Amino acid sequence: xxxxxxxxxxxxxxxxxxxxxxxxxxxDTRLGRRVALKFLPASFQYDPDRRARFLKEAxxxxxxxxxxxxAIYDIGEHEDSMFIVMEYVEGELLSSRIERGPVAVREAIxxxxxxxxxxxxxxxxxxxxxxxKSSNLILTERGLVKILDFGLAKVLTQQAEDVDDNPxxxxxxxxETLPGVVLGTASYxxxxxxxxxxxDQRSDTFSLGxxxxxxxxxxxxxxxxxxSDLIVSIxxxxxxxxxxxxxxxxxxxxxxxAKALRKQRxxxxxxxxxxxxxxxxxKQALEFEANLIRTAQLEPSSGALNSxxxxxxxxxxxxxSGVTGVGTAPRRxxxxxxxxxxxxxxxxxxxxxxxxxxxxDGITESIINNLSQLPRLRVMARSTMYRYKGKSxxxxxxxxxxxxxxxxxxxxxxxxxxxxxxxxxxxxxxxSQLWGEQYSRPLADIFAVQEEISNVISERLxxxxxxxxxxxxxxxxxxxxxxxxxxxxxxxxxxxxxxEGFKKSLEYYDRAIKLDPQFGLAYSGLSDAYGxxxxxxxxxxxEALPKATQTALKAIEIDERLAEAHLSLANAKFFYEWDWATxxxxxxxxxxxxxxxxNAHHMYAFFLMSMGKADEAIEEIRRAQELDPLSVIxxxxxxxxxxxxxxYDRAIKxxxxxxELDPNFLLARETLAACYEMTxxxxxxxxxxxxxxxLWGSTPGIxxxxxxxxxxxxxxxxxxxxxxxxxxxxxxxxxxxxxxxxLYASLxxxxxxxxxLERAYEERAGFLVHLKSEPAFDNLRDDPxxxxxxxxxxxxx
Numbered sequence: 001x002x003x004x005x006x007x008x009x010x011x012x013x014x015x016x017x018x019x020x021x022x023x024x025x026x027x028d029t030r031l032g033r034r035v036a037l038k039f040l041p042a043s044f045q046y047d048p049d050r051r052a053r054f055l056k057e058a059x060x061x062x063x064x065x066x067x068x069x070x071a072i073y074d075i076g077e078h079e080d081s082m083f084i085v086m087e088y089v090e091g092e093l094l095s096s097r098i099e100r101g102p103v104a105v106r107e108a109i110x111x112x113x114x115x116x117x118x119x120x121x122x123x124x125x126x127x128x129x130x131x132x133k134s135s136n137l138i139l140t141e142r143g144l145v146k147i148l149d150f151g152l153a154k155v156l157t158q159q160a161e162d163v164d165d166n167p168x169x170x171x172x173x174x175x176e177t178l179p180g181v182v183l184g185t186a187s188y189x190x191x192x193x194x195x196x197x198x199x200d201q202r203s204d205t206f207s208l209g210x211x212x213x214x215x216x217x218x219x220x221x222x223x224x225x226x227x228s229d230l231i232v233s234i235x236x237x238x239x240x241x242x243x244x245x246x247x248x249x250x251x252x253x254x255x256x257x258a259k260a261l262r263k264q265r266x267x268x269x270x271x272x273x274x275x276x277x278x279x280x281x282x283k284q285a286l287e288f289e290a291n292l293i294r295t296a297q298l299e300p301s302s303g304a305l306n307s308x309x310x311x312x313x314x315x316x317x318x319x320x321s322g323v324t325g326v327g328t329a330p331r332r333x334x335x336x337x338x339x340x341x342x343x344x345x346x347x348x349x350x351x352x353x354x355x356x357x358x359x360x361d362g363i364t365e366s367i368i369n370n371l372s373q374l375p376r377l378r379v380m381a382r383s384t385m386y387r388y389k390g391k392s393x394x395x396x397x398x399x400x401x402x403x404x405x406x407x408x409x410x411x412x413x414x415x416x417x418x419x420x421x422x423x424x425x426x427x428x429x430x431x432s433q434l435w436g437e438q439y440s441r442p443l444a445d446i447f448a449v450q451e452e453i454s455n456v457i458s459e460r461l462x463x464x465x466x467x468x469x470x471x472x473x474x475x476x477x478x479x480x481x482x483x484x485x486x487x488x489x490x491x492x493x494x495x496x497x498x499x500e501g502f503k504k505s506l507e508y509y510d511r512a513i514k515l516d517p518q519f520g521l522a523y524s525g526l527s528d529a530y531g532x533x534x535x536x537x538x539x540x541x542x543e544a545l546p547k548a549t550q551t552a553l554k555a556i557e558i559d560e561r562l563a564e565a566h567l568s569l570a571n572a573k574f575f576y577e578w579d580w581a582t583x584x585x586x587x588x589x590x591x592x593x594x595x596x597x598x599n600a601h602h603m604y605a606f607f608l609m610s611m612g613k614a615d616e617a618i619e620e621i622r623r624a625q626e627l628d629p630l631s632v633i634x635x636x637x638x639x640x641x642x643x644x645x646x647x648y649d650r651a652i653k654x655x656x657x658x659x660e661l662d663p664n665f666l667l668a669r670e671t672l673a674a675c676y677e678m679t680x681x682x683x684x685x686x687x688x689x690x691x692x693x694x695l696w697g698s699t700p701g702i703x704x705x706x707x708x709x710x711x712x713x714x715x716x717x718x719x720x721x722x723x724x725x726x727x728x729x730x731x732x733x734x735x736x737x738x739x740x741x742x743l744y745a746s747l748x749x750x751x752x753x754x755x756x757l758e759r760a761y762e763e764r765a766g767f768l769v770h771l772k773s774e775p776a777f778d779n780l781r782d783d784p785x786x787x788x789x790x791x792x793x794x795x796x797x
Contacts (some may be wrong), residue, residue: 005029006078009037009085025088028073031656034088035073039081051082063125063694065664068118069147073663089146094211095134103215105248109283110392111137112212114145116276117390119208123201123272130199132207133188134214142397186230187220191263194231202265205275209260209268216253217245221261235263252282280390284350284411339461341404343380344368346389347421348411360412361495362488363421363450367408370454372596373563374469377461380404381598381628386495399428402629406434408457417443423453425460435460444481451476477521477559478512486512487522494529499538505529520558520565527552527568534766537734541764545576563594567603574607575766578794583607598628602637610769610795614641632661636668639675644773648675666695677715678775686710686718719746738765745776753777754785761789768793 004011009026015036016023024037040051055075061084062072074085094111097103103111115137122129129147138146186194190206193199213221221239224230242249242257256278262268269275344367349360365382372379380402388398395407405428413420421439426432435456441449478484490508493501506529512522527548534544549572555565570586573579587604590597605620618641624634639654652675658668673688690703702725709721723743726735741756757777760768771777772795780786790796 006037006083007076009035011037026085028085031660036070036086036088037083038086039083055082059694060125060127062663064118064122064127065662066118066121068114068145069121071663087146089138089140089148091138091140091144091146093135094137094139094145094215097139098134098214098218102218102246105216105246105250105253106283106286106392108212108215109253109279109286110143111139111145111215112208113276113279113283113390113392115147115208115211116205116272116279118145118147119201119204119272120276123204128199128201129204129207130193131185131188132204132211133185134211135185137211143392143394186227186234187222189231189234190265191235192265194234200265201271202268205260205269205272206265208272208275209257212260213239213242213257216242216249216257219245250282250286252285256282281350283392284348287348287350287411339405339463340376341378341380342371342406342408342457342461343399343402343404344371344385344408345393345395345398345410346386347409350411350413356412356414358485358489358492359414359419359446361492363412363446364410365491366450367454367457369594370450370475371457373594374458374463375595377458377463377596378404378627379596381596381631383598383633384628384630387630395424395426396428396431399426404428406461414443419443419446419449421449421453425457446481446484447476447479478516478519480516480519483512483515483519483522486515487519487525490522490525490529494525494532497532499533499536502529502532502536502538518558520555520562523551523555523558524562524565524568527555527565527572531568531571537736541576541766545572545764548572549577561593563590563597563600566590566593567597567600570607571603574603574610575769576764578764578769580607580611580794596627598624598631598634601627602631602634605637606640607769609641609644609773612773614645617641630661632658632665632668635661636665636671639668639671643671643675643775644770646678646775648679651675652679664695666692669695674776682710682715685715689718716747719743723747736760736765736767737763738767742776745779748779750780750783753780754783754789757786757789761792769795771795 002011002013006026008029010029011024011026012034013025014022015025022039022041024039026035026037027033028035059075062075065071070089071087072084073087076083076085102108115132119129119132132147136148138148140146188207188210190199190203193203193206210221213219222230222233222237224233239261242254256275259267260269260275269278344364347360347364349357364385368379368382368385371377372381384402395409399405399407407426407428408423409426410421410423419439419441421441423435423437423439424433425435427434437456439449439452478487486508490505490512493508494505495501506526509522509525509529512519513526516522530539530544530548530551533539534541534548548568552565552569552572555562556569559565566586567590570583570590573586574583577583584604584607587600587607590600591604594600601620601624605617605624608614608617608620618638621634621638621641624631625638628634636655636658639651639658642648642651642654652672655668655672655675658665659672662668669688669692673685673692676682676685676688686707690706693706694703705725706718706721710718713720723740726740726743729735730740737756737759741753741760744752744756757768757771771793772790777786787796
């Protein structure tokens with residue numbers, strides 16, 4: 001098959017073959033990237049049941065979106081042979097790495113953490129791997145771990161697309177196996193798996209424990225001359241203690257591995273997430289301890305922060321400043337040129353108390369917000385930086401990836417009423433430390449710590465600040481520490497992006513305002529929460545958006561320089577009130593107050609698109625991307641101006657980039673499908689529409705019915721079926737009238753389309769702001785009733 005072209009994939013090489021199929025390296029000629037094609041074994045091609053299971057397995061695996069799992073991009077068929085298109089991963093197998101000797105403790109912990117994160121993602125949708133082993137794991141040059149094969153995956157729940165109607169069956173790339181049959185690799189099997197019993201997620205945590213043991217010692221915990229002897233060892237014997245092989249293994253890590261390897265599944269880690277949390281906390285504690293010890297060694301005379309071998313902080317600074325560890329790196333002569341870009345990694349919470357995450361997150365976000373208001377400094381946005389939360393990253397490499405000059409990393413330890421904060425500012429060009437300090441302060445001094453860090457960074461970056469800018473860096477939005485902590489909790493829950501999180505944030509903001517009625521930032525938070533509850537259809541526009549407007553206005557009344565409040569007000573004026581002049585003025589004011597406010601640039605771009613100013617919108621999105629390069633939402637937005645101006649090929653190119661960041665980005669999937677339909681690529685359009693419908697949570701029955709409707713009736717049959725389903729569902733739950741109007745427009749039923757658009761108008765539906773540009777309604781452009789609607793909205797004069 002070498003050099004053969006299959007669909008838009010050109011075969012480059014054969015990577016391997018076995019009982020689970022053949023794998024080829026190929027080039028995706030459309031996107032210009034290398035992929036792996038995995039073909040169903042030839043002996044199964046004519047077995048309808050096995051073909052169906054192969055397809056369902058691919059669907060299940062495609063639902064996984066962890067960066068630590070090799071992604072499924074597509075599924076296809078060539079000369080009656082089905083194949084899966086997967087991410088091609090280059091790197092070294094973990095098994096090969098272990099052959100060179102045991103892995104260092106911190107590296108082993110980091111690898112295990114990444115595997116645990118991936119398993120947690122799979123388990124959350126009911127997929128059990130059942131064959132976690134070092135030869136199924138690959139390490140990339142950047143330290144990323146990838147699980148290569150979910151070929152022995154077992155699907156436990158209908159959440160994973162009802163991959164199998166019989167919960168007692170498992171999937172082996174088309175091979176059906178029944179309970180009592182032993183699958184997997186013997187050395188890594190859990191006791192219940194070795195006995196051929198039913199398995200669940202706890203079997204995967206056991207196998208991960210085996211891999212972790214193997215990394216730390218270079219040996220597997222269970223051995224035997226024959227397979228039978230090995231299984232007896234797994235079922236009956238405890239592995240040799242880790243300390244026998246290495247004195248470097250901390251006692252806490254020995255305990256974690258022992259818990260993962262307990263024979264009785266009810267006694268071991270119940271979820272991969274629990275295992276990952278323990279590993280994360282241990283890693284952060286080791287890093288924090290090492291940092292404190294290093295500081296004590298460099299400045300033995302300070303006596304401010306002491307540490308024992310346990311890593312506990314035993315003393316605090318009695319000085320008025322509470323700052324220790326100044327100058328923890330040798331000073332060097334440097335260029336006096338100002339540094340113009342910075343990324344702030346999420347401060348690690350090493351308190352072993354998840355309930356205090358709001359503190360570490362709040363400190364990080366406050367520093368980002370403070371620095372982003374400096375006009376000559378490019379600050380990476382929060383949404384990009386929080387992709388690194390909980391991960392072990394190299395600040396220098398991260399800075400290079402993001403295209404910034406310096407990176408700030410920090411750790412927070414909360415002990416009673418005391419905050420211990422460790423910071424480090426790294427120069428990306430050579431990896432040197434520009435600055436690093438240790439702070440020991442009362443919790444009540446949280447404002448002062450944040451201000452001091454922001455001010456010191458501005459000095460270290462050699463920024464020449466005006467008096468107004470210096471004042472802005474030291475600005476406090478409240479003097480009430482308790483109110484501020486409530487605000488931080490509100491932001492913490494809002495950033496979870498769930499209905500419960502948004503509603504909890506409302507509660508915390510309300511409580512903060514009761515303590516300090518002049519807390520403008522809390523009012524701005526309320527506006528954000530009401531806006532999000534409307535956007536995700538958790539509250540009707542009539543209830544949420546007037547409150548979003550009122551609270552934004554109150555925030556501006558208290559503090560006219562709050563960029564967040566101006567953006568909230570702009571969104572309400574744009575999406576709900578259709579007050580275009582005020583909306584544009586407020587967007588510009590938000591950007592003027594905070595030039596590094598990525599979301600302000602992003603939302604202003606959508607305003608410009610609706611006003612028909614596509615070129616200006618593109619420039620705003622590009623600016624947002626510079627500030628927030630890992631934001632899937634902003635990346636997807638780059639395709640929208642081309643979609644609205646009917647440049648569908650360019651839109652497809654840009655939207656495809658966003659889907660590489662996140663294959664499950666719903667809006668991008670729907671827009672890509674529309675572009676395919678507009679260009680006559682109906683088969684591809686339907687597949688993309690179906691993927692988006694799956695992301696909405698539809699069942700396989702609905703997907704099959706829609707696919708059959710398309711097969712029999714083409715695009716009209718497909719849209720008629722979608723409309724029928726939507727109208728039926730609207731009897732039980734709320735379906736936005738704008739969506740119903742789009743369905744009628746797809747069927748070219750003008751009267752019905754206009755009827756439902758009128759209903760959307762009565763509800764002040766936010767999507768109506770795009771009506772002037774939306775291609776879906778092009779068949780109404782010559783209808784006077786549609787023109788009248790555009791005039792009432794204010795989109796035409």
